[in-house]
Amino acid sequence: MKKLLFAAPLAFFLGACGAPSVEHLMENPEKLQQVTVECMDMMAQGQDVDTAACNNAAEAQSRMGENVT
Numbered sequence: 001m002k003k004l005l006f007a008a009p010l011a012f013f014l015g016a017c018g019a020p021s022v023e024h025l026m027e028n029p030e031k032l033q034q035v036t037v038e039c040m041d042m043m044a045q046g047q048d049v050d051t052a053a054c055n056n057a058a059e060a061q062s063r064m065g066e067n068v069t
Contacts, residue, residue, distance in 0.1 A: 019052035025060035032060055 025032040039054040 019056055022056045022059045022063065025057055026064060032057060036061070 020028075020031055020035065025035065035053050035057040039049050039051075039057060042054070043049050
């Protein structure tokens, strides 16, 4: 029982730290903008932007663009 009480919050916090999903970004335009700006800053600094967050942001923007047309 003690292990369960310790493991449940830990699993929750580890899950919350991952990259936002495409669906989450599509539902939250503010978060999509934030991730996009972070990726653009990384690109400007010469850092690798082939990350889950940047890829998900690009996919979310693509899907949102398809929905508009």
